[in-house]
Amino acid sequence: MNISVWRDKFLSKKSVKYTAVAFGLGLIFPLIALSIDIGIMNELPLEIDSIAYVHIANPLNFLVDLSPFVIGFISYFLGRSAEQVAFYSANLEKMVQERTLQLAHAKNNVETILNSVREGLFIVHRTDNGYMISAEKSAACAKIFGKKYSMQGDFQKALSPFLSPAKAKELDNFLKLLRNGLADADMLTDLNPLKEIHTLAGEPEKEKYIRFAFNTVADKDDSQFLVSAIDVTEEKLLQIEVQEKNKKHAENTQMVLSVLHIGPALLEDFLEGVDTELVIVVNILQGEMSASETMKNIEQLGRSIHSIKGNASLLDLKVLAEVAHEFESAVQQIRGIDVPQWADFLPLAMHLDRLQKTVQGLKELLTRLHAFRQHTSGEIDSAIAAIPHNIAEMVGRFAAEAGKKVSVNTEEFSGKGIPNRFAYILRDIGIQMTRNSLVHGIENPEARLAAGKSPEGNIALKLTSDAETVYFSVRDDGRSFNFEKIREKAIVELKLEPSMVHQWDNEQLIECAFRPGFSTADTTTMTAGRGMGLDIVNSRIRNVGGKIRIKYAPGLFTEFAMSFPKNSENKNVIG
Amino acid sequence: MKIMIVDDSMMVRRIIEKFADKLKLEVVGQAANGREAVENFEKLRPELVTLDMTMPEMDGLTAMQKILAIDPKARIIIASAVNNSDTIVQALNSGAKAYLVKPFDEAKMIATFTKVMEN
Amino acid sequence: MNAASIKTFVDGVSNFFNRLGPEAVSIGVPYIKDAGSYLGEITGIIGLTGARKGGILITCSYGMIDLISAAYTGTSDASSAARIDMIGELANTISGNASDAFGTDFQISVPVVITGKPEGINLPTRLPTYIIPLQWRGQNAHLVVGIE
Numbered sequence: 001m002n003i004s005v006w007r008d009k010f011l012s013k014k015s016v017k018y019t020a021v022a023f024g025l026g027l028i029f030p031l032i033a034l035s036i037d038i039g040i041m042n043e044l045p046l047e048i049d050s051i052a053y054v055h056i057a058n059p060l061n062f063l064v065d066l067s068p069f070v071i072g073f074i075s076y077f078l079g080r081s082a083e084q085v086a087f088y089s090a091n092l093e094k095m096v097q098e099r100t101l102q103l104a105h106a107k108n109n110v111e112t113i114l115n116s117v118r119e120g121l122f123i124v125h126r127t128d129n130g131y132m133i134s135a136e137k138s139a140a141c142a143k144i145f146g147k148k149y150s151m152q153g154d155f156q157k158a159l160s161p162f163l164s165p166a167k168a169k170e171l172d173n174f175l176k177l178l179r180n181g182l183a184d185a186d187m188l189t190d191l192n193p194l195k196e197i198h199t200l201a202g203e204p205e206k207e208k209y210i211r212f213a214f215n216t217v218a219d220k221d222d223s224q225f226l227v228s229a230i231d232v233t234e235e236k237l238l239q240i241e242v243q244e245k246n247k248k249h250a251e252n253t254q255m256v257l258s259v260l261h262i263g264p265a266l267l268e269d270f271l272e273g274v275d276t277e278l279v280i281v282v283n284i285l286q287g288e289m290s291a292s293e294t295m296k297n298i299e300q301l302g303r304s305i306h307s308i309k310g311n312a313s314l315l316d317l318k319v320l321a322e323v324a325h326e327f328e329s330a331v332q333q334i335r336g337i338d339v340p341q342w343a344d345f346l347p348l349a350m351h352l353d354r355l356q357k358t359v360q361g362l363k364e365l366l367t368r369l370h371a372f373r374q375h376t377s378g379e380i381d382s383a384i385a386a387i388p389h390n391i392a393e394m395v396g397r398f399a400a401e402a403g404k405k406v407s408v409n410t411e412e413f414s415g416k417g418i419p420n421r422f423a424y425i426l427r428d429i430g431i432q433m434t435r436n437s438l439v440h441g442i443e444n445p446e447a448r449l450a451a452g453k454s455p456e457g458n459i460a461l462k463l464t465s466d467a468e469t470v471y472f473s474v475r476d477d478g479r480s481f482n483f484e485k486i487r488e489k490a491i492v493e494l495k496l497e498p499s500m501v502h503q504w505d506n507e508q509l510i511e512c513a514f515r516p517g518f519s520t521a522d523t524t525t526m527t528a529g530r531g532m533g534l535d536i537v538n539s540r541i542r543n544v545g546g547k548i549r550i551k552y553a554p555g556l557f558t559e560f561a562m563s564f565p566k567n568s569e570n571k572n573v574i575g
Numbered sequence: 576m577k578i579m580i581v582d583d584s585m586m587v588r589r590i591i592e593k594f595a596d597k598l599k600l601e602v603v604g605q606a607a608n609g610r611e612a613v614e615n616f617e618k619l620r621p622e623l624v625t626l627d628m629t630m631p632e633m634d635g636l637t638a639m640q641k642i643l644a645i646d647p648k649a650r651i652i653i654a655s656a657v658n659n660s661d662t663i664v665q666a667l668n669s670g671a672k673a674y675l676v677k678p679f680d681e682a683k684m685i686a687t688f689t690k691v692m693e694n
Numbered sequence: 695m696n697a698a699s700i701k702t703f704v705d706g707v708s709n710f711f712n713r714l715g716p717e718a719v720s721i722g723v724p725y726i727k728d729a730g731s732y733l734g735e736i737t738g739i740i741g742l743t744g745a746r747k748g749g750i751l752i753t754c755s756y757g758m759i760d761l762i763s764a765a766y767t768g769t770s771d772a773s774s775a776a777r778i779d780m781i782g783e784l785a786n787t788i789s790g791n792a793s794d795a796f797g798t799d800f801q802i803s804v805p806v807v808i809t810g811k812p813e814g815i816n817l818p819t820r821l822p823t824y825i826i827p828l829q830w831r832g833q834n835a836h837l838v839v840g841i842e
Contacts, residue, residue: 176664177667177668192660584780629804630804656789659796660794679713
């Protein structure tokens with residue numbers, strides 16, 4: 001180091017200065033002592049040695065001579081302290097500046113956190129006037145709630161625009177629970193009433209789903225908690241969308257699965273019920289109505305569709321249920337019109353078409369199921385060819401239950417040359433007629449014997465075709481039509497004029513049995529009873545452009561001979 | 576510690592009884608409806624009460640109010656099949672110390688009983 | 695009544711049986727049949743009021759309710775009182791557990807128990823009723839729900 005720099009540093013030190021000054025001042029004492037000694041020595045011959053000698057010989061003078069050194073010594077340390085004080089005071093400012101900078105950084109970080117979190121965060125603390133929201137909150141609050149609803153002041157008031165009155169009350173109860181200190185962390189989560197709030201919020205205002213959570217704060221007196229609000233709209237909407245998509249995609253899969261799950265017997269029952277209701281619907285829509293009947297008919301329409309919907313959703317046939325639901329809504333719309341005109345009924349035709357197509361799709365599935373089952377048992381490989389088997393099976397199931405002995409003859413049943421698309425209608429009619437014979441036609445063994453017949457009844461199914469026409473007949477050797485019963489039903493259930501009914505001849509009575517609603521007239525619930533079902537059969541045949549001829553002999557036999565053109569489109573199996 | 580068990584189902588009382596034995600609690604009484612619960616509480620003064628909500632004659636909440644009128648410090652644990660959040664909150668606000676939902680989960684039962692017994 | 699409501703009750707059933715032991719309860723496809731042929735030897739009925747009105751019933755054989763009792767309490771008691779008690783509690787738990795989904799105004803009644811196979815039961819409403827077949831440990835039961 002340069003001597004001149006060193007010298008400047010040395011000389012600028014406070015301790016050096018102090019020492020120098022003190023030493024200098026201290027020298028006064030010895031000088032005063034010396035001058036006193038000189039004064040005393042003035043009478044005697046003067047010699048500097050002896051003055052010095054006398055001066056030093058006096059012990060007091062010795063002490064005085066030391067004083068500059070002592071004072072200088074002490075001052076040195078004083079100087080050092082002064083230096084330190086100066087050092088610290090200079091550094092203190094620096095330290096304060098540093099700390100201030102640190103705090104600024106920290107505050108920045110917290111602000112950064114508050115500004116970047118996606119959740120709305122704020123502290124709520126309990127006061128005598130209720131729960132107050134802290135001033136510091138995350139920036140997301142403005143985003144989630146919108147500037148119009150600033151989260152400030154009273155917590156409950158701030159939230160009230162987003163809560164229904166019921167929810168607001170639940171929140172109030174919940175806060176009361178928190179006040180009483182009865183809730184632990186688990187309860188805060190479990191009993192939280194604001195797990196999902198569906199509301200309008202934000203800027204611009206839109207539909208949102210907001211999830212609130214209440215978190216405890218490590219606080220001695222339990223009077224604060226941290227509230228977080230998360231906008232879960234995206235997730236929720238996605239969830240809804242996925243559900244919708246799945247629903248749409250699952251249409252066919254759903255149908256197949258539900259059909260398989262349900263099992264043919266139950267599905268058949270269901271479809272029979274649907275058919276019955278649809279016949280009613282079609283007749284209402286296509287028939288003639290007087291103005292007075294319109295309201296009643298609309299109600300009946302609604303009921304029928306509602307039935308279909310109910311049962312379809314029961315069996316988890318979602319697609320059918322939805323179509324029925326839309327149809328039902330359309331019917332409800334009409335009910336709102338005071339005097340509906342025919343034009344108002346037009347949209348219903350569209351819905352009806354859709355419904356019929358859906359039902360048709362279901363039926364085709366069922367048919368294929370049946371064919372599949374036959375196929376896997378290795379016997380028969382066409383849907384039509386499977387029909388005798390189905391019918392025989394059904395007869396086997398029910399005959400014993402009904403206490404009757406019945407054999408089924410299908411020797412003249414051949415599906416050759418008949419398009420497969422008629423499989424459903426043939427099977428359906430076959431089952432319908434056979435069941436009728438079983439229930440109403442064929443008598444029990446005792447009655448048969450008494451009538452001179454064999455104890456076992458017989459049902460014969462014939463199916464043939466020529467180039468243009470399909471011929472299908474069902475014949476049983478039972479008791480044939482019970483005209484009395486038909487009359488009774490006509491009067492009691494269909495509420496027809498007794499005098500008129502009594503006048504009818506047998507033919508007219510038989511025709512009556514084919515009337516729409518005849519078989520369902522006594523069932524008010526959806527489950528179609530084991531009715532005669534002739535009205536369904538009739539509309540089916542009519543729909544494929546065919547006709548039915550009846551041959552019978554009371555007490556002996558009944559034969560229904562049906563025929564329809566091969567090239568009929570068979571778009572709608574019913575109606 | 577003395578406990579009284581209140582539930583209209585004998586099955587449920589049996590389970591809670593078994594559980595009380597496990598926790599070395601002394602079952603001093605039982606009741607099958609709210610009215611009995613209040614009467615027995617007055618006589619027996621148990622330190623702990625389990626109380627069902629849906630009971631004939633007098634329901635749980637009413638019984639609880641009456642019991643708290645006799646002894647505001649009564650430790651009442653509600654044990655019910657009703658799991659509605661707001662109902663639970665209201666029960667706790669009305670003075671129940673804890674709430675258990677049926678069917679019972681043993682771990683939860685232990686935790687709840689322990690917490691209530693400690694206070 | 696919609697699928698979600700029925701599902702709430704069915705969930706209550708699953709929850710109950712899951713606590714009884716390792717065997718799961720299997721839920722069959724629900725159906726409407728107005729014949730009361732599904733009714734078993736013992737039936738527990740609970741009425742529901744408030745925001746939604748209606749009722750539920752749970753029905754099964756004596757054998758099944760005894761099995762349930764044994765699993766629930768750990769002791770076997772096949773007395774009439776125990777059986778009535780158990781089915782009542784079963785019905786109570788199933789309907790009580792639905793209350794969170796149905797909201798605050800939902801109230802359940804005290805259970806009514808019927809022993810012996812009746813001809814048919816009408817739940818005290820004119821609502822369509824859905825019958826849900828259940829199977830547990832090889833035994834059959836039915837849950838019937840009729841609610842607005």
